[in-house]
Amino acid sequence: MLEEKYYPDRKLAKDARIRNMCEYRELMEWAKEDYEGFWDHWAKEKIEWISPYSKVLDESDAPFYKWFIDGKLNVTQQCIDRHIEIRKNKAAIIFEGDRGDKQIITYLELYRNVNRMANLLRNEFGVQKGDRVVLYMPMIPEAAYAMLACARLGAIHSVVFGGFSAEALRDRIEDAGAKVVITADGAFRKGKPYMLKPVVDEALKNGCESVEKVLVVQRNFADIAWIGARDYSYNELVVSQPDECEAETMDSEDPLFLLYTSGSTGKPKGVQHSQAGYILWAQMTMEWVFDLKENDTFWCTADIGWITGHTYIVYGPLAAGATTVMFEGVPTYPDAGRAWKMVEEYRINQFYTAPTAIRVLHKLGESEPQKYNLSSLRVLGTVGEPIDPPAWKWYYESVGGGRCSIVDTWWQTETGGHMISPLPGATPIKPACATFPLPGIMAEVIEPDGSPVKSGEQGLLCITRPWPSMIRTIWGDPERFAKSYFSDAVKDGRAVYFSGDGAVVDDEGYITITGRVDDVINVSGHRMGTAEIESAIKKHPHVAEVAVVGKPDELKGESIFAYIVLKDTESGLGEEVELNREINDVIAGEIGNIAKADSIVVVPGLPKTRSGKVMRRILRAIAKKEPITQDISTLEDPSIVGKIENALKCSGC
Ligand code: PRX
Numbered sequence: 001m002l003e004e005k006y007y008p009d010r011k012l013a014k015d016a017r018i019r020n021m022c023e024y025r026e027l028m029e030w031a032k033e034d035y036e037g038f039w040d041h042w043a044k045e046k047i048e049w050i051s052p053y054s055k056v057l058d059e060s061d062a063p064f065y066k067w068f069i070d071g072k073l074n075v076t077q078q079c080i081d082r083h084i085e086i087r088k089n090k091a092a093i094i095f096e097g098d099r100g101d102k103q104i105i106t107y108l109e110l111y112r113n114v115n116r117m118a119n120l121l122r123n124e125f126g127v128q129k130g131d132r133v134v135l136y137m138p139m140i141p142e143a144a145y146a147m148l149a150c151a152r153l154g155a156i157h158s159v160v161f162g163g164f165s166a167e168a169l170r171d172r173i174e175d176a177g178a179k180v181v182i183t184a185d186g187a188f189r190k191g192k193p194y195m196l197k198p199v200v201d202e203a204l205k206n207g208c209e210s211v212e213k214v215l216v217v218q219r220n221f222a223d224i225a226w227i228g229a230r231d232y233s234y235n236e237l238v239v240s241q242p243d244e245c246e247a248e249t250m251d252s253e254d255p256l257f258l259l260y261t262s263g264s265t266g267k268p269k270g271v272q273h274s275q276a277g278y279i280l281w282a283q284m285t286m287e288w289v290f291d292l293k294e295n296d297t298f299w300c301t302a303d304i305g306w307i308t309g310h311t312y313i314v315y316g317p318l319a320a321g322a323t324t325v326m327f328e329g330v331p332t333y334p335d336a337g338r339a340w341k342m343v344e345e346y347r348i349n350q351f352y353t354a355p356t357a358i359r360v361l362h363k364l365g366e367s368e369p370q371k372y373n374l375s376s377l378r379v380l381g382t383v384g385e386p387i388d389p390p391a392w393k394w395y396y397e398s399v400g401g402g403r404c405s406i407v408d409t410w411w412q413t414e415t416g417g418h419m420i421s422p423l424p425g426a427t428p429i430k431p432a433c434a435t436f437p438l439p440g441i442m443a444e445v446i447e448p449d450g451s452p453v454k455s456g457e458q459g460l461l462c463i464t465r466p467w468p469s470m471i472r473t474i475w476g477d478p479e480r481f482a483k484s485y486f487s488d489a490v491k492d493g494r495a496v497y498f499s500g501d502g503a504v505v506d507d508e509g510y511i512t513i514t515g516r517v518d519d520v521i522n523v524s525g526h527r528m529g530t531a532e533i534e535s536a537i538k539k540h541p542h543v544a545e546v547a548v549v550g551k552p553d554e555l556k557g558e559s560i561f562a563y564i565v566l567k568d569t570e571s572g573l574g575e576e577v578e579l580n581r582e583i584n585d586v587i588a589g590e591i592g593n594i595a596k597a598d599s600i601v602v603v604p605g606l607p608k609t610r611s612g613k614v615m616r617r618i619l620r621a622i623a624k625k626e627p628i629t630q631d632i633s634t635l636e637d638p639s640i641v642g643k644i645e646n647a648l649k650c651s652g653c
Contacts, residue, residue, distance in 0.1 A: 028437075075151045078279050086321075088106065099191060117142075121155070128153065172270075173204075252276035278416045289421050292317075301339070377404050459505075502516075521549070
C-alpha cells in the first residue's frame with residue numbers, strides 16, 4: 001500500500017478556485033451552520049433564473065425533498081443562451097469520431113442546432129413539456145443536441161446506453177411510456193460500422209404502444225429499414241427547421257431526465273432528476289472538482305448513456321461555459337496512444353475516466369504517455385469503481401507527470417454529481433482514496449442507528465442531509481424510492497439516504513470506499529444488479545436455479561461469476577463450452593454484451609439456509625477461492641459447499 005500523501009502542485013493550488021484546506025473547511029462550516037443560506041448563496045450566484053424561488057428547501061414531505069420552490073428556469077438557457085453574449089464563438093463541443101473525423105461546435109452553433117432539433121420535435125412530432133423521449137444514440141454531437149432539445153421543450157429524456165439489447169431497451173421505453181425514440185442508423189467502433197436502428201426496430205416490434213415516432217440520425221449511412229409514418233430522417237427534417245426556439249418555462253422541480261440504473265431487484269429503476277438542483281450542482285462540481293477555468297478544455301471519456309456522460313460531458317461543462325470533448329470509439333483504437341494523442345492535439349486540461357480504462361491503457365501502453373506532450377493536463381479524474389494503488393500511481397506519474405492532482409470522485413446515478421472527492425488545489429491526497437465530502441455535502445460513514453463508525457471499521461456510506469442534485473423519485477414508483485434509499489439508516493430520528501456502498505474512515509477523516517454492500521456488482525465501472533443477470537439466465541430452458549456473484553478481476557475490477565443448477569443433468573446438453581455460449585447469448589439478448597458472464601459453473605445445488613435463502617457470501621468466497629469463515633452447519637445441506645468447490649476444480653474456474 002502507498003501510505004504517503006500527495007500535496008497539490010504549488011502553482012495549481014495558488015490559482016485554484018479552492019486553494020487550501022482552510023478554504024475548504026470554511027465552506028464546510030458555513031454549510032453546517034447555515035445549510036439553506038449556503039445553498040441559497042450558490043443558487044443565486046450560479047443560476048440564471050427566469051423568476052426567483054420563494055424557499056430554498058422544503059423538507060415537509062421527506063424523503064421527497066424539494067429545492068428552490070417555485071423557481072422558474074430553463075436548463076438550456078443556463079447551458080447555452082447565457083453564454084452567447086460572451087462566448088458565442090468559443091468551442092462548446094469538440095467532437096472526434098472513431099475514424100479521426102473532427103467537428104468543432106461553437107456555442108452559437110450549439111444554440112442553433114439545439115433549437116433546430118427542438119423545433120423538429122415540437123413541430124413535426126408534437127413533443128411537449130412532460131413527454132418522455134428515449135435516446136438510443138452513439139457518441140455523436142447529435143446525442144447532446146437531442147438531450148438539450150428535450151430540455152428546451154421541457155420533455156423528459158431517458159438515454160439508454162447503446163450497448164443494451166432490444167429487450168432491455170423495450171423495458172425502459174415501456175416503463176417511461178416514451179412518445180418518441182431518437183436513434184442513429186449506427187456509428188463506428190474500432191474502424192468498423194455497427195448498427196443501432198435495427199435494435200430499436202426489434203424493441204418496438206412487441207409492445208411499446210406509446211411510441212409514435214422514431215427520429216433517425218444518419219451517421220454511418222448504412223442500409224436500414226424505414227417504417228412509413230413512424231421513422232423519419234433527422235438529416236432530412238432538420239435543415240428546414242428555424243434556428244430560434246422558445247425555451248419552455250420550467251419549475252425547479254419539474255423532471256429533467258430519467259436514467260435507468262440497476263438495483264438489487266430484477267427491474268431497473270428510472271432515477272428521476274430535477275431541473276434547478278441538478279444543474280446547479282453539475283456546474284458547481286465542474287468548477288470545484290475539476291478547477292475549471294475559462295480557457296480550459298475538458299474531456300470526460302464516459303458514454304452519454306451513463307450519468308457521468310450526462311453530468312460531465314453535457315450538462316456540467318456547458319453550464320460552466322467550458323469546452324467539452326466528446327469522442328466516439330475506444331481509447332485504445334487505433335492504438336493505446338489514442339487518448340494521449342487527443343490530449344496533446346486539443347491541449348486538454350482535465351481528463352476524466354474510469355479505473356478500468358486506466359488499467360487497460362497502462363497494460364497496453366505503459367510508456368505510451370511519454371510519446372506525447374501532456375503538459376496541458378492539470379487535473380486527472382477517476383470515477384465509477386475503486387482504483388487500485390498501482391493504477392493510481394501510473395496515472396499520477398506517467399500521465400500526470402507527478403504534477404497533476406488526481407480527483408477520485410465518488411458519486412452515483414442517484415446523486416447527480418460528485419459527492420466525495422479531493423479538491424485539486426486543496427486536498428492532500430492519499431492514493432486510491434476519495435478523501436472528503438465536498439462542501440455542502442453531508443456524507444458520513446455510520447452504523448444503521450446513525451452513530452459514527454470507529455476509525456478503520458466499515459460502515460454504511462450515507463448522505464445525512466438532502467442535497468440539490470439528489471434523485472427525486474423512481475419514475476412511477478415512489479414507494480420503491482423511499483424503500484430503496486431511505487430505509488437502512490436513521491440519524492437524529494430521521495431516515496437518511498443510504499448509497500448501497502460501504503466505506504471506511506481513517507483517523508484523519510479520509511473516506512475510502514470499500515464497494516457495494518448490496519447485491520449490485522461493478523464491472524468495468526458499469527453497475528449491474530445480480531438479480532437482473534439471474535433473471536436473464538433463468539430464461540435458458542435448461543436452467544433450474546442460478547446465483548450470480550462478483551469476482552475480483554485485474555482489469556475490470558469485478559467480473560461476473562454465475563453458478564448454475566440444471567433442470568436435468570442428463571438433458572442431452574452438449575459440451576460445457578456450448579452451454580456457456582448459450583447462456584451468454586441469453587444474457588446478451590436480455591440485457592446486452594456488457595452483462596456477459598466470465599465464469600459459468602454448473603453445480604449440483606446452491607448453498608441455502610433452511611428457509612431457502614441463498615448464501616451468497618459463501619458463493620463469493622468460493623469464487624474468490626477464499627477460505628469459508630461462515631458457519632455452514634446451518635445450511636439445509638452443508639455438504640453442498642464441498643460439492644460446489646469440486647465442481648469449480650473440475651471446470652477450471
Ligand atoms: O459503488 C460505487 C461505485 O459506482 C456506484 C455508482 O454507480 P453508477 O450509479 O453507475 O454511477 C457511476 C458513476 C458515478 C457507486 O455506488 N463508484 C462510483 N465512484 C466510485 C465508486 N467506487 C469507488 N470509488 C469511486 N470513486
